[in-house]
Amino acid sequence: SAALPSTDMAAFKELLSSSKHIIAVAGAGLSAGSGISTFRESGGMWRKYNGISLTSYGAFKSNPSRIWQFYHCRREKASAANPNAAHIAIAKFSVESIRKQIAPEATFTLITQNVDGLSTRALMKVQDTLPVSGSRPSPQPQLLEMHGRLFDVLCTSETCGHCEPVPNSPVCAALWGTEDLVENNVIEPTIDEADLPRCAKCGALARPGVVWFGEAPHHLQIIHKLVAQANLCLVVGTSLTTWPAASYGRAVQRHGGKVAVFNLERTNGDEGADFLFLGPCEETIPEALG
Ligand code: BJW
Numbered sequence: 001s002a003a004l005p006s007t008d009m010a011a012f013k014e015l016l017s018s019s020k021h022i023i024a025v026a027g028a029g030l031s032a033g034s035g036i037s038t039f040r041e042s043g044g045m046w047r048k049y050n051g052i053s054l055t056s057y058g059a060f061k062s063n064p065s066r067i068w069q070f071y072h073c074r075r076e077k078a079s080a081a082n083p084n085a086a087h088i089a090i091a092k093f094s095v096e097s098i099r100k101q102i103a104p105e106a107t108f109t110l111i112t113q114n115v116d117g118l119s120t121r122a123l124m125k126v127q128d129t130l131p132v133s134g135s136r137p138s139p140q141p142q143l144l145e146m147h148g149r150l151f152d153v154l155c156t157s158e159t160c161g162h163c164e165p166v167p168n169s170p171v172c173a174a175l176w177g178t179e180d181l182v183e184n185n186v187i188e189p190t191i192d193e194a195d196l197p198r199c200a201k202c203g204a205l206a207r208p209g210v211v212w213f214g215e216a217p218h219h220l221q222i223i224h225k226l227v228a229q230a231n232l233c234l235v236v237g238t239s240l241t242t243w244p245a246a247s248y249g250r251a252v253q254r255h256g257g258k259v260a261v262f263n264l265e266r267t268n269g270d271e272g273a274d275f276l277f278l279g280p281c282e283e284t285i286p287e288a289l290g
Pocket residue numbers: 026027028029030032033038039040041055113114115147210211212213214215216217236237238239240241242243244262263264265267279280281282
């Protein structure tokens with residue numbers, strides 16, 4: 001249809017309260033309000049080396065020292081950050097959609113491309129503060145981190161493949177203090193492979209437990225099921241340049257569901273959305289879900 005997306009918040013809220021199966025697909029813009037820089041408009045190492053050149057296994061193989069410094073810097077930033085109002089509003093909505101029992105089978109799942117862990121922390125915060133009485137067990141996951149986790153460390157040996165959370169920083173002694181070099185675009189030191197993080201099980205070189213270009217995102221099977229049944233898809237703070245996440249809104253529309261985009265600015269394909277709310281999502285999302 002040629003109709004432009006609606007900006008009618010009241011109409012959106014009405015749709016939200018009558019939708020049985022809701023998903024939200026989030027990107028880096030969800031964490032921007034927490035001071036975490038996005039991918040395609042940020043400084044630091046991303047500006048210096050640019051996008052894909054830091055997030056592929058090929059890049060890691062040819063310079064594991066550089067890639068570990070990039071991720072060490074990101075880990076430092078994420079640890080120091082806090083969930084913002086958008087993370088909290090989504091977490092509240094997700095917990096309340098289980099508790100309110102408006103429709104017995106109503107579901108809500110956040111599918112995030114972010115690896116910073118802020119949505120998990122928001123959920124834990126909200127679950128701590130909301131009363132538990134009257135709750136029923138979640139019929140499905142509330143949160144899927146499809147591009148992995150910044151604080152997971154993954155073995156590069158195919159025969160091992162061990163993956164475990166290593167939240168302490170720095171993840172290995174040699175990375176200590178390198179985050180400032182990365183931030184200030186100073187040429188980074190070259191760390192010997194032997195001094196980079198190693199697998200706790202087999203001793204092989206370890207890598208960040210995130211999903212790089214060319215690798216399979218996590219939870220694809222359940223995500224496809226959720227996309228296929230969703231009546232409403234919220235698209236929050238993503239440039240929609242990375243697949244497969246970029247395709248989910250369209251897939252929901254193809255079977256008659258609606259799409260609402262929340263972004264600072266116009267993005268790829270948002271003219272096809274049913275709703276478009278421009279502005280910082282840490283302001284628009286609490287209003288939309290509140
Ligand atoms: C705000 C805001 C505020 C700012 N409020 N908004 C050719 C055509 C089509 C596809 C392909 C192709 N060639 C290759 C592919 C596939 C490929 C791909 O998409 N390539 C593109 C370059 C085209 N995809 C893959 O390889 C994926 N895997 C895959 O497809 O596997 C298939 C498979 C299946 C089964 C078995 C085997 C294989 C994997 C993609 C992995 C992406 N990895 C990264 C790094 C993750 C780890 C890390 O974080 O370091 O994921 S790259 C990066 O992009 C990261 C992000 O999660 C992802 C998405 O970026 P995002 O979140 O949208 O960020 P930005 O910066 O782009 O946008 C921010 C937005 O926020 C902007 O719009 C701002 O306006 C907005 N904003 N402040 C609201 N306050």
